[in-house]
Amino acid sequence: MKIERLSAKAEDYLETILRLSETPRGARTGDIAEALDVQPSTVSAALKSLKDQGLLDYSPYGAVGLTPKGRQVAEDVSGRHVALRRFFTETLGLAQEDAEVTACGMEHDVTPLVLDRMALLGDFLRNHPGMAEKWSAVRATAKGERAPGVESGLHELPQGVRGVVMAVDVDGSLRKRLVEMGVTPGVLIAVERVAPLGDPIAVEVRGYRLSMRKAEASKIRVKWRPGLI
Amino acid sequence: MKIERLSAKAEDYLETILRLSETPRGARTGDIAEALDVQPSTVSAALKSLKDQGLLDYSPYGAVGLTPKGRQVAEDVSGRHVALRRFFTETLGLAQEDAEVTACGMEHDVTPLVLDRMALLGDFLRNHPGMAEKWSAVRATAKGERAPGVESGLHELPQGVRGVVMAVDVDGSLRKRLVEMGVTPGVLIAVERVAPLGDPIAVEVRGYRLSMRKAEASKIRVKWRPGLI
DNA sequence: TCGAATTGTTGGAGACTTCAAACAATATCA
DNA sequence: TGATATTGTTTGAAGTCTCCAACAATTCGA
Ligand SMILES: [Mn+2]
Ligand SMILES: [Mn+2]
Ligand SMILES: [Mn+2]
Ligand SMILES: [Mn+2]
Numbered sequence: 130m131k132i133e134r135l136s137a138k139a140e141d142y143l144e145t146i147l148r149l150s151e152t153p154r155g156a157r158t159g160d161i162a163e164a165l166d167v168q169p170s171t172v173s174a175a176l177k178s179l180k181d182q183g184l185l186d187y188s189p190y191g192a193v194g195l196t197p198k199g200r201q202v203a204e205d206v207s208g209r210h211v212a213l214r215r216f217f218t219e220t221l222g223l224a225q226e227d228a229e230v231t232a233c234g235m236e237h238d239v240t241p242l243v244l245d246r247m248a249l250l251g252d253f254l255r256n257h258p259g260m261a262e263k264w265s266a267v268r269a270t271a272k273g274e275r276a277p278g279v280e281s282g283l284h285e286l287p288q289g290v291r292g293v294v295m296a297v298d299v300d301g302s303l304r305k306r307l308v309e310m311g312v313t314p315g316v317l318i319a320v321e322r323v324a325p326l327g328d329p330i331a332v333e334v335r336g337y338r339l340s341m342r343k344a345e346a347s348k349i350r351v352k353w354r355p356g357l358i
Numbered sequence: 359m360k361i362e363r364l365s366a367k368a369e370d371y372l373e374t375i376l377r378l379s380e381t382p383r384g385a386r387t388g389d390i391a392e393a394l395d396v397q398p399s400t401v402s403a404a405l406k407s408l409k410d411q412g413l414l415d416y417s418p419y420g421a422v423g424l425t426p427k428g429r430q431v432a433e434d435v436s437g438r439h440v441a442l443r444r445f446f447t448e449t450l451g452l453a454q455e456d457a458e459v460t461a462c463g464m465e466h467d468v469t470p471l472v473l474d475r476m477a478l479l480g481d482f483l484r485n486h487p488g489m490a491e492k493w494s495a496v497r498a499t500a501k502g503e504r505a506p507g508v509e510s511g512l513h514e515l516p517q518g519v520r521g522v523v524m525a526v527d528v529d530g531s532l533r534k535r536l537v538e539m540g541v542t543p544g545v546l547i548a549v550e551r552v553a554p555l556g557d558p559i560a561v562e563v564r565g566y567r568l569s570m571r572k573a574e575a576s577k578i579r580v581k582w583r584p585g586l587i
Numbered sequence: 588t589c590g591a592a593t594t595g596t597t598g599g600a601g602a603c604t605t606c607a608a609a610c611a612a613t614a615t616c617a
Numbered sequence: 618t619g620a621t622a623t624t625g626t627t628t629g630a631a632g633t634c635t636c637c638a639a640c641a642a643t644t645c646g647a
Contacts, residue, residue, distance in 0.1 A: 386594085386595090387594075387595055387596090388593090388594065388595075398594075398595060398596085399595085399596070399597080399598095401595090402595065402596050402597080403596095403597095406596095418595075418596065419594090419595065419596080
């Protein structure tokens, strides 16, 4: 069995033919040309070549159909396309059209392992309570859009996002120290930098930079603010 | 200013030349050929073409160097390559070599927006305490490898991963109900299905399927078990 | 320094993808 | 049904990417 990798173009022709085959009109030369933004004469040449490779049933002026082998390739390509598009829209939050174009470009090189991991990551985010919302808020914030009113410990405030201090849930000397540093309800706060090992973190408040341990930061409740710093 | 998109191959030549330029040996025809797995004569042809496009400084038998314009393209391609590789290794947990090959294939179609979102997602996971570890455990589990000994509420147990019940942190009638259903420390448990809106969730214990609310599930501490269900 | 080994280029060719123009088949409608 | 409009193919040509074989330049040892 030959495992000659088909070219990206050949894969696109098969994918398009599969999609059009499922419409009442069937796959017609002109429609394929339109879908792939090439001239009909180019499609004619492609059809002949794909037929010679045993991927299409086709005779001039006749209907275009996939052979079992061609269908298998087409469904494989289509599966990669759909999996990528899903990752781009549902996990990365891209617009349908951006996702569509990029997916169709990358589908020819992506490996099954990468697709598996992307799907796994998407499920992971969606299955963790609160995570999907926070991730969505991070995206919105990065885009400069209004972030939903997410609240979290300061240690969870993404870098580049400002927060408003809502409460400082500690007592004793630590509270006193934080208050002295100006960490009081209502003040704007941001995470400047996270040390490579994650602890301590640098925080900016009232124009000053403070350093605190992650455990301390987690005691400070903040509300995320729209817009980047 | 022409914004003719360069072909994927042309981008690969420029990227390779940039990389080799930074070595003491410089970019030599043979080395480029070796790096791209083509014959030296193919490289000669490519060099001439790239020179004609104003991307290379080069004369036959002479040293190969990038023009400012060529360097700009090369650094852009290289940036996309590195960003993708980083996402594949650090976020998706792929092996270096898989990441390398796939990145070099996809780098020619990926858009800046997609790269931004991938980086944002990676930072998001790493900046959330405990998330990176859990995600890493999910990946290991999916691969059938030993998962680190992650513990969480049952509501956070990924679908497809088994857990061992460690404790049922409730009292009263709910506790009684759970014990009657067989949810006791030491028993194997798994999340079967999460309803579209996340609540309730279907759980499998001792061969039976139970349904419970997410709030209830969160009271059941589980330790993740290696291997898929 | 000079001959041999290494390295790089040229020339010729084929596969692939595309187009425009000319031509052929099919579909539509009067 | 026959003329016309639409659709699809063929032909000829170009650009890209690749190879092999032959040739040319450069480098390296003796
Ligand atoms: Mn495609
Ligand atoms: Mn596609
Ligand atoms: Mn590449
Ligand atoms: Mn690359």
